[in-house]
Amino acid sequence: MHTLLPFIRLMKPHLGWVVLGTFLGFFTLFASIGLLTLSGWFITATAIAGMSVATAQAFNYMTPGGGVRGFAIARTAGRYFERITTHEATFRLLASLRSWFYAHLEPLNPAKLRHYRSADLLNRIITDINSLDNLYLRVLSPSVIAAITTLLVSLFLWWIAPPFGVVILVALVVSGVMVPWLGHLLGKRIGEEQVISASALRQATITFVQGMSELHLYQSLEQQKQVLQKKQEAMQALQLKMSLITGLVTALMTFVAGVTTLMTLAMGVHLVTQEVLAPAWLALVVFCVLASFEAVAPLPLAFQYLGKTQASAANLLEITQQRSDIVFSKEPVQPPHPGAIEFQKVTFAYDHQVILKDLDITIRAGEKVVMTGHTGSGKSSTINLLTRFWIYQQGAIRLGGVPLEAYPEAQLREQISVLSQPVQLFAGSVRNNLLIGNPHATDEQMLALLDRLGLTEMLGNEGLDREVGEGGNRLSGGQRKRLGIARALIKSAPILILDEPTEGLDIDTAQQVLEVVMNYQSEQTVVLITHHQQALAHFDQHIQLDHGQRITWCDNSA
Numbered sequence: 001m002h003t004l005l006p007f008i009r010l011m012k013p014h015l016g017w018v019v020l021g022t023f024l025g026f027f028t029l030f031a032s033i034g035l036l037t038l039s040g041w042f043i044t045a046t047a048i049a050g051m052s053v054a055t056a057q058a059f060n061y062m063t064p065g066g067g068v069r070g071f072a073i074a075r076t077a078g079r080y081f082e083r084i085t086t087h088e089a090t091f092r093l094l095a096s097l098r099s100w101f102y103a104h105l106e107p108l109n110p111a112k113l114r115h116y117r118s119a120d121l122l123n124r125i126i127t128d129i130n131s132l133d134n135l136y137l138r139v140l141s142p143s144v145i146a147a148i149t150t151l152l153v154s155l156f157l158w159w160i161a162p163p164f165g166v167v168i169l170v171a172l173v174v175s176g177v178m179v180p181w182l183g184h185l186l187g188k189r190i191g192e193e194q195v196i197s198a199s200a201l202r203q204a205t206i207t208f209v210q211g212m213s214e215l216h217l218y219q220s221l222e223q224q225k226q227v228l229q230k231k232q233e234a235m236q237a238l239q240l241k242m243s244l245i246t247g248l249v250t251a252l253m254t255f256v257a258g259v260t261t262l263m264t265l266a267m268g269v270h271l272v273t274q275e276v277l278a279p280a281w282l283a284l285v286v287f288c289v290l291a292s293f294e295a296v297a298p299l300p301l302a303f304q305y306l307g308k309t310q311a312s313a314a315n316l317l318e319i320t321q322q323r324s325d326i327v328f329s330k331e332p333v334q335p336p337h338p339g340a341i342e343f344q345k346v347t348f349a350y351d352h353q354v355i356l357k358d359l360d361i362t363i364r365a366g367e368k369v370v371m372t373g374h375t376g377s378g379k380s381s382t383i384n385l386l387t388r389f390w391i392y393q394q395g396a397i398r399l400g401g402v403p404l405e406a407y408p409e410a411q412l413r414e415q416i417s418v419l420s421q422p423v424q425l426f427a428g429s430v431r432n433n434l435l436i437g438n439p440h441a442t443d444e445q446m447l448a449l450l451d452r453l454g455l456t457e458m459l460g461n462e463g464l465d466r467e468v469g470e471g472g473n474r475l476s477g478g479q480r481k482r483l484g485i486a487r488a489l490i491k492s493a494p495i496l497i498l499d500e501p502t503e504g505l506d507i508d509t510a511q512q513v514l515e516v517v518m519n520y521q522s523e524q525t526v527v528l529i530t531h532h533q534q535a536l537a538h539f540d541q542h543i544q545l546d547h548g549q550r551i552t553w554c555d556n557s558a
Contacts, residue, residue, distance in 0.1 A: 003313045006320075007132055008140070010096060017089035022141045024085050028078030029149055033291040035071035040287030042068060045280035086141065090133050097129045097316075104320035110389045112322050119203040124319065127198055128312035135309055138302035146176050149295035157285060161277060163267050164285055168292060171260035175253050176296035183249040183304035187242060191308030194238045195315065201231045242304070249300035257293045264289045326388050328409040335400025338415070339365035339494035339525035341386065346395035348381055355381045359395070361543060365494070368518055368526045370536060373545035379529045380421070383497055387416060400494065417491040421499040423484030425472030430483065431464035437487040449490055452516045453482045454509060477504045485513060495525045502532065514538070 011018055042064040049058075102125070105113075113121075150172040158165025208215070208228055215221040268285055271277035277285075343361040347354070356378045363369050373379050384390040385397060388404065397404040399415060407415070417437065425433055434446045443464055450456055458479050459466050472480040485501055498517065502510035517526060518538065528539070536542050 003310050003317060004135060006317065007097070007135060007313055010100060011093060011136065013096065014089055014092045017085060017092060018136065018141070021082065021086035021089045022144055024078055024082035025141055026145045026148055028075055028082045029145060029295055030152075031071050031075035031078055032294060033149070033153070033288065035068065035075055036291040037284055037288040038064060038067050038071060041280050041284035044283035048280060086137055090137050093136060094129060094133060097132060098125060101125055101129065101316055101320060104322075107324050108319075108322060109324050109326050109391075110384070111325060111391070116319075117203060119206040120199060121319075122206075123199045123202045124315050127202065128195070128315045131195070131309050131312035132316075134302060134305055138298060139306060139309070142298045142302060146172075146295045146299060149292065150176060153288065153292045153295075157288065160281065160285060161267075161271060164264060164289075167260060167263055167267070168289055171256055171289075172292060172296055175256045175293065176299055179249055179252050179256070180296075180299040180303035182252070183245060183300045184306050186245045186248070187304035188307030188310075190238055190241050190245070191305055192311040194235070194242070194308050195311040197231070197235045197238055199315075201228075201235050204228050204231050245304055246301060249304060253293070253297065253300060257290070260293075261286060261289055325391055328388075328412070329406050330408060331406075332408055332411055333402045333406050335402045335415070337365050337401040339523075340398070340400055341495065341525065341527070342398040343382070344396045344398070346385065346392050346397060348378075348385060348390065348392040350381070350390075356385075356392070363525060363527065363541065365400075366523050366525055367540040368528075368538070369541040369543060370528045370530060370539040371543045371545065372530060372532075375531075377545040379545055380499060383418060383420075383499060383529070386497070387418065388412060415493055416495045416497060417488045417493040419484050419488040419498040419501055421503070423472070423480050425468050425475075425480055425483060427470045428468065429464060430459065430466045430468060433468060433483060434464075434487050434490055437489075437491040441490050445490065446486075449486050449516075449520070450483075452520075453486055454512055455479065455482055455486065478506075478509060481505060482509075482513060485517070489517070489520050492521075493524070495527070496521070497527045497529070499529045500531070501528065502530065 045064070046061070105121070105125075150169065154165045154169040154172070156165075157168050204227065208224055211224075212221070215224055265282075265286055268277060268282040272279055272282050341361065341363040343359050346356055346359040348356040348359075355376075359378070359382075361382075371379050371382070381390070385392050386399070386404070388409075399407065399412075404412075426436070430450075431443070431446065434441060438445075446464060447456075450459065458475065468475055468480075468483070472483070475483065481501070481504055485498065488496060488498065496517070501517065502513055505513060514528075517528070
């Protein structure tokens with residue numbers, strides 16, 4: 001249960017809704033038990049009173065009849081408002097959980113997240129968090145209601161006759177504690193397996209959909225369908241086992257309720273024959289016993305799936321209990337040379353594999369630099385180190401004449417504009433994607449830049465409202481690339497870093513893009529990372545990396 005404690009504490013901001021929902025749940029249950037109990041007494045008492053004219057005329061029909069109507073109205077109204085309140089509380093809790101999870105996920109640097117697939121993280125933020133609605137809606141609130149109801153019903157029946165109080169107390173403890181505990185023991189392992197199986201099925205489904213084109217091309221669609229089918233069958237097998245456990249605990253609950261009712265009836269008949277208990281009160285007791293099991297009825301199913309809830313909670317805590325390796329400064333800095341970059345004897349290893357070794361780079365403010373090298377030579381690693389996505393092991397990096405570690409995160413992000421590889425576009429309009437780079441950019445600025453990059457025709461009649469689709473899937477590869485370049489260019493930052501900006505572009509378009517990059521902000525430091533060797537003479541420096549261990553460069557600015 002300790003894995004659930006952090007999530008119970010997260011209920012504090014919504015405690016008012018939680019308490020109100022629990023109170024309305026108890027009020028509704030009280031009205032339901034009262035309705036059935038009073039109805040049983042009223043029908044029986046009315047039948048007995050009707051046996052003679054004198055007793056019929058003396059019997060008070062109005063008061064109990066009003067009580068029955070009152071309980072019926074209270075139960076209906078209570079159920080309505082209880083459903084609204086508990087679901088409002090649950091939805092607020094789930095929204096808070098997602099915000100809380102993302103708030104812990106966002107600061108983690110890529111080094112912490114590289115072992116997780118995006119589908120896995122998506123599964124945690126959706127499926128695992130959704131599983132936690134079982135905690136409040138089906139475990140905590142019903143358990144509190146059941147405990148209070150058990151105590152009050154036992155005291156009420158004890159007041160009528162002590163044996164009744166003892167029997168109902170034992171029966172409700174058995175059906176409210178022992179049966180749910182049995183369901184929890186039987187369902188714990190299966191529930192944990194369900195979480196794993198659901199995650200695997202979601203990941204396989206996302207991979208199948210995303211890779212459908214390649215699967216068609218390589219005629220592997222049926223093979224992957226079979227893999228997906230097996231995962232689905234495994235999930236269904238676990239669901240079947242859970243259903244069998246549900247049937248078992250439901251049968252046990254019915255058995256306990258039936259045996260308790262028979263015992264109560266037998267004791268009541270004995271008390272009636274001894275004239276200790278009025279006949280009408282026997283019906284009251286029996287109907288009260290039957291109704292009281294409504295208090296514990298939801299618990300077996302809730303505790304049966306508690307293992308699944310705990311497994312989901314553990315999945316979330318696995319992420320949220322991690323801390324980023326990178327700690328940013330809180331004090332702002334004043335860089336004396338905005339745009340200058342300096343690597344001094346920087347060594348960086350990734351999973352014990354040395355990527356950069358004793359790397360020395362000096363880039364003056366406003367210089368245009370091209371960096372080349374074979375795949376794996378460490379070109380992209382320099383970006384990750386400069387943006388502090390990774391931590392180098394030795395040496396020093398200075399940005400604008402200030403140690404990189406001295407920058408607060410927000411100020412560091414203001415210093416650098418990056419085009420990553422591959423380009424990530426977001427579902428929405430062209431305008432929305434460009435505003436990510438510069439929220440204050442005007443439509444005129446955006447249209448002028450798109451025109452220089454040859455993207456005016458792409459806008460069509462929609463202009464900046466043109467939808468790019470999910471991941472930019474409504475654009476061609478070249479259009480996605482150039483729109484990503486436009487987003488990087490429109491950000492006013494001293495340093496612009498472009499990772500393979502001309503990859504996938506034809507020669508003329510690539511030349512057009514390079515011209516815009518070199519001249520859009522003439523005072524801006526530009527670092528272009530590429531495999532290609534064309535137009536090297538246009539750059540102030542050409543830095544070549546070889547396995548991150550040997551650097552050669554040509555300084556054309558001299």
